[in-house]
Amino acid sequence: MEAKALLAALFCAATAHAGAADPPEIVQRTCVRCHGDNGVAAVPDTPHLDGQLASYLLDALDKHQKGKLPTEVPDHVPARLSLPELTAIAEFYAGSKASRPKQEADGQKVARGEVVFRNRCEECHPDNGREGDKDGPRLAAQNLPYMLKQIRLFVSGKRKFGFLQDEAYKGLSDADLEAVAHFFAAQDQVAPPQPKKKKRKKAEEPENPVK
Ligand code: HEC
Ligand code: HEC
Incomplete structure (x- = not known):
């Protein structure tokens, strides 16, 4: 927890000087091969990084660096x-406005997954996974095979759960967890615009319709 607070403080200090995000040199040289030019994965089973929360990315970079x-x-x-370099990488991907490809998700699994999501995941992956809370990342439109693999790693103990995330998984079957990954994969990364006409239509309707 403390390390995270320190990272956050350093992050603020470092970003105060950062200019508009060009891909850092290391990104152009090595990361693009798998994570694409703009964070949309270029190879299968690889996470998309575009539009991810900068704080989550910096934390993940730090954890990867430390094994x-x-x-x-x-x-x-x-x-x-260095930390400023990791910060620049996190900033670059977080600021990328690229859009993720539509994925094939199983309709029945999406429906089952939505129930699991509402009960167990929404607290930290809110707005259908378009936001992140309590250090959780955004998951909407994330690569499906990648999410399935991470869920298996969490369950097997090979990847450490986030704070209290283990509680959220408790008692869920493999099928429930698979379903919720389909639910996240099926979401738009950015909320679709709300239809505008609703209000006006309501005003045209009689106040107390007689049945
Ligand atoms: C050979 C392909 C490959 C290269 C090159 C690569 N990555 Fe990755 N990256 C992956 C894969 C696959 C994962 C999924 C977890 C894993 O297996 O490491 C991942 C995961 C990540 C994550 C965690 C994402 C999440 O949602 O938790 C970050 C951040 C990341 N990579 C950043 C980078 C950066 C920065 C570079 C360049 C310095 C880079 N990667 C180079 C394939 C690659
Ligand atoms: C109490 C908060 C919390 C809840 C509830 C929660 N998560 Fe998470 N989730 C996190 C955190 C924190 C991380 C990042 C873990 C880390 O630091 O490696 C995470 C990471 C993930 C990842 C990996 C994403 C990536 O890019 O690597 C997946 C997949 C995931 N959660 C799925 C779920 C599912 C499915 C549920 C519901 C069953 C759920 N989470 C409920 C906090 C939560």
């Missing part, structure tokens, strides 16, 4: 990168 997140990528976040 605290399971990964198959050799030297994923090289030790030589």
